[in-house]
Amino acid sequence: MNSRLILRPRVFLDVLLLLVLVFNPGSSSVIAGTPCLDTYCFFLPYVSSPAPVKITELGTGCVPLTYYAGAAGNVVTTNPNAVYDVNIEIRAFDQNNEFITSTLTTPVFTATLPDQRNPFEYFLLVDCTQVARMEVEIVSWNMTSDIHYMAPTIVMTNTVQIINGAMVGVTIRNDTDQPITNLQGMVWNRGDLEGSWPEPIADYLAPGVTMTFTDTIWTVGGPGPGPFAEPIWIAVQGITEP
Numbered sequence: 001m002n003s004r005l006i007l008r009p010r011v012f013l014d015v016l017l018l019l020v021l022v023f024n025p026g027s028s029s030v031i032a033g034t035p036c037l038d039t040y041c042f043f044l045p046y047v048s049s050p051a052p053v054k055i056t057e058l059g060t061g062c063v064p065l066t067y068y069a070g071a072a073g074n075v076v077t078t079n080p081n082a083v084y085d086v087n088i089e090i091r092a093f094d095q096n097n098e099f100i101t102s103t104l105t106t107p108v109f110t111a112t113l114p115d116q117r118n119p120f121e122y123f124l125l126v127d128c129t130q131v132a133r134m135e136v137e138i139v140s141w142n143m144t145s146d147i148h149y150m151a152p153t154i155v156m157t158n159t160v161q162i163i164n165g166a167m168v169g170v171t172i173r174n175d176t177d178q179p180i181t182n183l184q185g186m187v188w189n190r191g192d193l194e195g196s197w198p199e200p201i202a203d204y205l206a207p208g209v210t211m212t213f214t215d216t217i218w219t220v221g222g223p224g225p226g227p228f229a230e231p232i233w234i235a236v237q238g239i240t241e242p
Contacts, residue, residue: 051078052077053076053077054075055088055136055138056074058071058072058136060136067127067128068124068127068128069126069127069131071136072122072190073119074117075107075112076116076118077113081114081143082149083141083142083143084144085106085110086107086118087104087139088136089102089103089104089135091137092134093132104139108120108197111147113150113237115151116237148239150180151235151236151238152183152205152238153173153175155171156171157169157171162216166216167215168187169213172201172211172236173209173211174206174207175208176207179207180239181204181238181239182203183201184200185235186199186215186234187217187234188217188233189231190231198235199213199215201236202238217232
C-alpha cells in the first residue's frame, strides 16, 4: 500500500486536534467570560502599533544663561505620512523623585513632515538645581489637517563660521506642479541661543523656481559651531492646494 495513503489519516487527526484546542469553547482566549482550564488556555501576545511620531536628539537640563530647567529636541515621523498638532508633555521631579511641575508644549511647525525634523524647546519656571530628572513624552497628535503642508526640495547649503555662531545659506526649489505659499524656514542646532522659531521666507514659490534664504545660529562663546562640530538642521515648509 502507498505510504502516503497511510500517513494521511494521521495528518488529518493532528490538524483536527489542533483546531479543537485553539477553538475550544472552554478557552477564555476565544470566548470572553467563560471558565478557562489551564490545559486548554492559549494567550496571544499583545502587539500595539508604534506612534506615528517620536522624539529624537532630546536634551534636558539648565537653559543656557538662565537658572531654569528646560527641554529641547526634535519630533520626527515614524512612517511616510505627515502628522499634525503634536502635543508634548514635560514633567520635572526632585531628588526624592517627587513631582514638581509639568507643562504642555508643541513643536514649532503645525505639521511634522516625513524626512524633516520639527524642533521644540521649553523651559519651566523652576530652578534647575531643584530638578533631578525630567520626563518628556508625546501625548497626542492628529493624522489629518484641513491645510495641505508641503516641503520644497533643499538643493544646497553653505555654512560660514562667524564669531559666536554660524551663518547658513539654504537654496530651495519647488519640485511640485503647483505653487507653494506662505513659506517658512529655520536653521538650528543644539547650541542655538536664538530659539527655535521659523522665519518667513517667501509668500509664493512657483513650480520649478529656485530661491535662497539665510539664517544664523548663535552659540555660547568662542567660534561658531561650524559645519561639523554639531549637526545643523534645516526645515522649510509651506502650503499648497490639496
